[in-house]
Every structure is written in C-alpha cells, then in structure tokens.
Amino acid sequence: MSHFAAVRPTGTPDAIRDTIRHGRWKGPTAGLADGYAQANLVILPQQYGDDFLRFCIANARACPLLGVTEPGDPHLPSLAPDIDLRTDLPRYRIYRDGCCVNEPEDIREFWQDDMMGFAIGCSFSFEQALLADGIPVRHILHERNVPMYRTRIELTPAGAFHGHLVVSMRPMPPGDAIRAVQVTSDMPRVHGAPIHLCAPEQLGITDLSCPNFGDPPVIEPGDIPVFWACGVTPQVALENARLPLAITHSPGHMLITDVPNTHLKYS
Structure with missing residues (x-):
C-alpha cells in the first residue's frame, strides 16, 4: 500500500518544508524538491557530540556530514535560512x-x-542524477520507500558508537548499474558510488524481499540489486551506544535543504 495518502507537495524547498512543518505531508520524501539535497538527521546531547563527529569522519561513506548545529540551536542556516530541525x-x-x-x-x-x-548526506540526492540519466529508480516510480538492509560489514567505532553498515538497494538492469556507478562516483557527500553489486549474501542479506527498513523492493526480470552505503547506519550505532536520549529521522523521511544537488558533486 502506498504511503502517499495526501497530495504530494510541490514547489520550492522552503514551500515543501512549510507543508511538512504544518503537518500537511507525513510520507517519505523521495522524489520531492527535485534538484535539491535531502539529509539524514541525528540529534543528541552535546556530551556525545565529539565522539559522534569522529564516528562520522571514520565512516564517511555511510555518514557524510553536510552540517552540524551549535549546541542548543535547532537551525542550520548553512543548509537553508528557515530550517528548524524540530519541525521540518x-x-x-x-x-x-x-x-x-x-x-x-x-x-x-x-x-x-x-x-x-x-x-x-542522503542518497535521495543522487537519485535525481540517476533519473536525469534515464536510469529507473523503482521505489520512486512506484511511490514506495527505498529498501534498506543491515549488513555484516563492521563500522569503525568511536567512543560508544559502533555497529554494522546499513545499505540501501536499488534494483536495475546490469547496463544501468554500470552507468549508476559512473553517475554517483562524483557525489561522495551523498554516499558516492555503490559499495556492492549482486550477491547480497556476501553482505549478510538473506532475503531481499524483507528489508530491515523501508518497503520491499520492486524487482523486474533482468534486474540486479545495487547497494549503496546508507544514512540509516547511525541509527544502528545509536542503538548500540544506548544513550539516554537521541533523535533521528524516520527512515525515508528526510530533511529537505536549499542546497542544489549539483553543489554536492566534485567540481
């Protein structure tokens, strides 16, 4: 069943954030604000901030930082002047x-x-580049949330933060997969190139039809699974760190920014 029970918001990033802020859109954000970056979010007390920053730097494929707030400040003017992390x-x-x-x-x-x-950084940014190149992104075409899976690939720990990599998966024909590697390789701030193609069992994934997060994939005959490092990875690290309180985005429900996706590419 589709998550999209309301009319999908359109327009500029600030207009879409306003729609979200006022509770008029509660679904995943894939495909919204075409051309602009979306972001995963982690919020935690300042005393854990240095360790989490080191964790992100050490695991940059999964956790490429786009911005960090000052303690107590819910705004990120570097990503948009009106962003409020508490409501947007x-x-x-x-x-x-x-x-x-x-x-x-x-x-x-x-x-x-x-x-x-x-x-x-969020893979939704490079999805726009894939679509622009004619590569199908099936969860967008079918109005679903991207499938995400826990793997057995260990992360580099920092302080209390540790765990295993989470990946997102997009099925596509083999020729498109080769092109997808080329398209996403120059976007390291939004996870960059895939980390694995085919053979999900090598990642410790036993059943593609049962993702740990998101919706089951739409796989067409001839497709192969293509896996990218995923920004849900910090949620696994937070589970293991067992902080008294931490806050994240719900998988697939991202922060929409004013940053053009083109600004996240190598120059």
Whole structure:
C-alpha cells in the first residue's frame, strides 16, 4: 500500500518544508524538491557530540556530514535560512537507551538546551542524477520507500558508537548499474558510488524481499540489486551506544535543504 495518502507537495524547498512543518505531508520524501539535497538527521546531547563527529569522519561513506548545529540551536542556516530541525521532517524517531520508543511528527517537546544536530548526506540526492540519466529508480516510480538492509560489514567505532553498515538497494538492469556507478562516483557527500553489486549474501542479506527498513523492493526480470552505503547506519550505532536520549529521522523521511544537488558533486 502506498504511503502517499495526501497530495504530494510541490514547489520550492522552503514551500515543501512549510507543508511538512504544518503537518500537511507525513510520507517519505523521495522524489520531492527535485534538484535539491535531502539529509539524514541525528540529534543528541552535546556530551556525545565529539565522539559522534569522529564516528562520522571514520565512516564517511555511510555518514557524510553536510552540517552540524551549535549546541542548543535547532537551525542550520548553512543548509537553508528557515530550517528548524524540530519541525521540518515528516517523521522522527526517539531513542531511549538504544530503543526506538516513539515516531512523532514534531520533536519540540523532546528538544533540550544541549542538543546538537548532525545533517548527513542522503542518497535521495543522487537519485535525481540517476533519473536525469534515464536510469529507473523503482521505489520512486512506484511511490514506495527505498529498501534498506543491515549488513555484516563492521563500522569503525568511536567512543560508544559502533555497529554494522546499513545499505540501501536499488534494483536495475546490469547496463544501468554500470552507468549508476559512473553517475554517483562524483557525489561522495551523498554516499558516492555503490559499495556492492549482486550477491547480497556476501553482505549478510538473506532475503531481499524483507528489508530491515523501508518497503520491499520492486524487482523486474533482468534486474540486479545495487547497494549503496546508507544514512540509516547511525541509527544502528545509536542503538548500540544506548544513550539516554537521541533523535533521528524516520527512515525515508528526510530533511529537505536549499542546497542544489549539483553543489554536492566534485567540481
């Protein structure tokens, strides 16, 4: 069943954020704000900020940083002048002691004066480049959330943060997969090139039809699975760190920015 129960918002990034901020769009953000970057989000108390920053730097394929807030400030003017991290995502996740306990549409009641926000590059940005190149992105075409899977690839730990890589998967014909490698290789700030093609069992994935996050994939005859490092990876690290309180985006429900996707490519 489609997540899109309301009319999909269109227009400029700030107009779409306003729609989300006022609760008029609660679905995934794939395919919205064509041409502009979206971001994964992690919010945690300042005392864990340095360790999480080191974790992102050490695992940059999965956690490419686009911006970091000052402690207590929910705004990220480097990504858009009006962004408010407490209201501008369609859905969030609240973690307590490593467990997801709630998925609210607004986190103002959970915000603390020492909170820091980390905006992490999102594969939705390179999806626009794939579509522009004529490569099918099936979850967008079928109005679904991208499938995401836990793997057995270990991350580089930092402080309390550790775990295994999460990947997103896009099925496509082999020829398109070769082109997808070329298209995404120059976009490292939004995960860059795929980390694996075919053979999901080599990643520890046993059943593509049952993703750990998102929706089951739409796989057509002749498709092969293509896997990218995924910005849901920090959620696994937060589960393992067992912080008293941490907040993330709900998978597929991203922060839309004013940054053009073209600015995230190598010059």
